[in-house]
Amino acid sequence: MKTTVKESCIVRPAEDTPKQRLWLSNLDQLFVNFPHVSLLHPYNPDGSHNFFDARVMKQSLAKTLVAFFPVAGRLAQDETGRFEIDCSGQGVLFAEAEIDASMSELGDFSSPQLLRQFFPEIDYSRGVSSLPLLLIQVTRFRCGGVCLGIGLQHVLCDGEGLSNFMTAWSNQARDLPITSPPLLDRTFLRSTSSQPLFQHPEYQESTTDSTPTAITSTEIHSIPTSQIKHLRDMTHNRYSSYEVLAAHIWRCATAARRFADENQPITLHVSVDGRNRFDPPLPRAYFGNCVFHAMAVASPAELLSESVEGTAERIRRAIRKIDGLYVRSAIDWLERPGDGTTRVQIPGTAGSAHLKVITWARLSFQKDFGWGGPIFTRSINRSDGKCHILPRSDGDDENVQLSVCLEPAAMERFRVLLTSVSTTPISAL
Numbered sequence: 001m002k003t004t005v006k007e008s009c010i011v012r013p014a015e016d017t018p019k020q021r022l023w024l025s026n027l028d029q030l031f032v033n034f035p036h037v038s039l040l041h042p043y044n045p046d047g048s049h050n051f052f053d054a055r056v057m058k059q060s061l062a063k064t065l066v067a068f069f070p071v072a073g074r075l076a077q078d079e080t081g082r083f084e085i086d087c088s089g090q091g092v093l094f095a096e097a098e099i100d101a102s103m104s105e106l107g108d109f110s111s112p113q114l115l116r117q118f119f120p121e122i123d124y125s126r127g128v129s130s131l132p133l134l135l136i137q138v139t140r141f142r143c144g145g146v147c148l149g150i151g152l153q154h155v156l157c158d159g160e161g162l163s164n165f166m167t168a169w170s171n172q173a174r175d176l177p178i179t180s181p182p183l184l185d186r187t188f189l190r191s192t193s194s195q196p197l198f199q200h201p202e203y204q205e206s207t208t209d210s211t212p213t214a215i216t217s218t219e220i221h222s223i224p225t226s227q228i229k230h231l232r233d234m235t236h237n238r239y240s241s242y243e244v245l246a247a248h249i250w251r252c253a254t255a256a257r258r259f260a261d262e263n264q265p266i267t268l269h270v271s272v273d274g275r276n277r278f279d280p281p282l283p284r285a286y287f288g289n290c291v292f293h294a295m296a297v298a299s300p301a302e303l304l305s306e307s308v309e310g311t312a313e314r315i316r317r318a319i320r321k322i323d324g325l326y327v328r329s330a331i332d333w334l335e336r337p338g339d340g341t342t343r344v345q346i347p348g349t350a351g352s353a354h355l356k357v358i359t360w361a362r363l364s365f366q367k368d369f370g371w372g373g374p375i376f377t378r379s380i381n382r383s384d385g386k387c388h389i390l391p392r393s394d395g396d397d398e399n400v401q402l403s404v405c406l407e408p409a410a411m412e413r414f415r416v417l418l419t420s421v422s423t424t425p426i427s428a429l
Helices: 054-067 112-118 159-173 225-234 241-257 300-305 308-320 324-334 408-418
Strands: 003-011 020-023 037-043 074-077 083-087 092-099 134-140 146-152 217-224 266-273 291-298 354-359 386-390 399-406
Touching: 003 054, 003 134, 037 112, 054 092, 054 134, 054 159, 092 112, 112 134, 146 159, 217 225, 217 408, 225 241, 225 308, 225 399, 241 266, 241 300, 241 308, 241 354, 241 386, 241 399, 241 408, 266 308, 291 300, 291 308, 291 324, 399 408
Parallel strands: 092 134, 266 354, 354 386
Antiparallel strands: 003 092, 020 083, 037 146, 074 083, 134 146, 217 399, 266 291, 386 399
16 A cells, blocks of 8 residues: 655644743653654544545644644753753644555554554654654545544653643634643753652663664554453452553563563553642643653562462552652652763663553543544554553443554464453463
């Protein structure tokens, strides 16, 4: 199948916006050299004559950029070399494309190689300061359907921030007001001490490049809510749906990977929204990165011999550790000067002994721009051991969608283990 870009342009704010430099927190700085995070939303045609009209999409985007003006900026460095956002209204990239295929030909939209054609191509060799922070592509299928591809530079915001931006954009497309203007000041997350209260092993330092090199396979798995209920029943309903599902995923992935050393430490990383961890809490409208990382550690021997309840308890203890003192300490820890030979890595990117389970189930990326909501949400996932719990597909209240990336041999085994729910240790399955 071939994709042809019909038009590409820069969309700038519809009105003059403040010309300023936006300070970026230590949490934002972690993502400076990362490629754009990619989200894809396929929409079925609704029969209207102006289905996903490019004029409507671009005009509403321009209006949204007035309130969310940092999105139209570019990365820049201050006199010390620290990155910030130069808010000068440079704009975002908007492309229109056509593909000579029907949506049904892409199946569950899980292949990273296929999904890349739904996002604008950019040249990362030019340096991060020359690149738009937001990339958008509207791709029309032969069947009349449309794919909306969103590429976000992660320094802009986390999932909550992107959800707020998408809500504002879709509201503007339907001539509705922006009901929750973004809180753009990030100085609340400025370091306040040179002495962190805790050690933070979740932010590993490395002298090597963490770019994934292993051959991986990405699959979308549908997990019935009845299976999650059964997992909770096995723990006497003492743990949340997320805790038991993450426990089940961790145990299945560990068994599937077949570690040679059953006593080596392996790590589960859990992303935790820090907004409610502060006192007073940060508003939901905070537009920036406010995600912290809980870290649970166990050996394969421990995980595969204990119950789901035992693993869920490990995860709960790790999450509860992320309180107000801990998040403040993490910010202070990231402020420490390095020696020039190491760099902080994003938790969960440092090798096959890691698993990262990110939940987007409560985030609302699935927006109605005037022609109905998307069928589902997908993300390009090529990192071994990275899992996304996705928002449910349109009209599907019975299943949870899981995007998981593993090496092919491990994926074959994981696929079988994931559907198994048993009171016996997983090593006996």
